Amino acid sequence: MQCATPDLSGRLDTNGDTLRLARRAAVETILLDKVHDAEVHNGLTNQDAGRLREMLLRYADVFREDVEGDPPVKVEPIKVRLKPGSVPVKCSMRRYPxxxxxxxxxxxxxxxxxxxxxxxxxxxxxxxxxxxxxxxxxxxxxxxxxxxxxxxxxxxxxxxxxxxxxxxxxxxxxxxxxxxxxxxxxxxxxxxxxxxxxxxxxxxxxxxxxxxxxxxxxxxxxxxxxxxxxxxxxxxxxxxxxxxxxxxxxxxxxxxxxxx
Structure with a gap:
């Protein structure tokens, strides 16, 4: 999983670093809330909850609330193969309320x-x-x-x-x-x-x-x-x-x- 996770280190300026830290803090809050819910509702023991918190915070950088500004997963991009004789198709403009x-x-x-x-x-x-x-x-x-x-x-x-x-x-x-x-x-x-x-x-x-x-x-x-x-x-x-x-x-x- 880590090998496919985009590497975000060293590509942000000061403002970007601030945004990255804010996003990480928000993610960490969500992860800790998930652990708390598992303790309260799913029978997670105190010992296992502590271990899970440590693991999730250690790898918090692989979790996201959104993908804004992140590169895609590091895999071969999909390339579409068109059928022989295909010609471009352009729709008409639709009306929206x-x-x-x-x-x-x-x-x-x-x-x-x-x-x-x-x-x-x-x-x-x-x-x-x-x-x-x-x-x-x-x-x-x-x-x-x-x-x-x-x-x-x-x-x-x-x-x-x-x-x-x-x-x-x-x-x-x-x-x-x-x-x-x-x-x-x-x-x-x-x-x-x-x-x-x-x-x-x-x-x-x-x-x-x-x-x-x-x-x-x-x-x-x-x-x-x-x-x-x-x-x-x-x-x-x-x-x-x-x-x-x-x-x-x-x-x-x-x-x-x-x-x-």
Whole structure:
């Protein structure tokens, strides 16, 4: 895991250092709250809680609340293969209600500041953003209608886990941990030669992503292949992974700490 974690040392100025320290402090607070919740609600002993606190604080730099300003995971970027005869597809501008327009503008500006998209009005491909509601009332999410480019894409092959078979590793286990990637696909690099294919059109111009988008043809297979590259032989022994969700399992707390 550490070998794939972006190296952020030595690349920030004084203001950047201040921001980095503030972000780390916020992450440490969240981690300590998680340990406290495990003590109160999940039966974590005082001794194991102390060990877990020490471990999490030691590796706090691999945890994030967001990925703004961070480079992608250090793996081979995904490169899209187009079907023979494919030609660029550009959508028409969609209409959005005022609330969706406000959200779309704020969200795209945030993505641009984070280096996750860039303005590219010369793009010959462009798909339409869709604004959809999230679980909590009033919360919105931007998705990209990637159907036009997906129809032109030769899909990559990668086996997804058989969950019924994978769950057999839980036999005899009694303690567990779960981990989740921050912002999931936004951590995965999209090859520069393929970025333009996933451009999207807004009322303020066309933007091109630098990372993998949820919904693109190869996103699921590529994400699962990255998981295998990162965790290797640990998978299907005491670690299960479905895309950006990880489950660790062991028979004793000591074994679980060794795995973690």
């Amino acid at each position: 005022p609330a969706h327009m406000d959200f779309l503008k704020r969200h795209v500006e945030q993505l641009e500041r984070a280096g996750l998209v860039y303005k590219n009005n010369r793009a010959t491909w462009a798909s339409a953003p869709r604004i959809v509601p999230k679980k909590d009332p009033g919360d919105l999410r931007m998705t990209i209608d990637s159907q036009p480019i997906n129809a032109c894409t030769e899909p990559m092959s990668w086996p997804m886990p058989n969950l019924d078979s994978a769950m057999t590793i839980l036999v005899g286990t009694t303690v567990y941990f779960t981990l989740n990637w921050t912002k999931g696909y936004w951590q995965l690099p999209l090859h520069p030669d393929s970025q333009m294919y996933y451009s999207f059109m807004t009322p303020w111009g066309v933007y091109t992503p630098t990372r993998v988008l949820m919904g693109q043809t190869d996103a699921v297979a590529y994400c699962q292949s990255v998981v295998h590259e990162l965790f290797g032989d640990l998978l299907f022994r005491r670690l299960l992974a479905w895309l950006d969700d990880l489950l660790g399992a062991a028979a004793t707390p000591g074994e679980l700490f060794d795995l973690l």
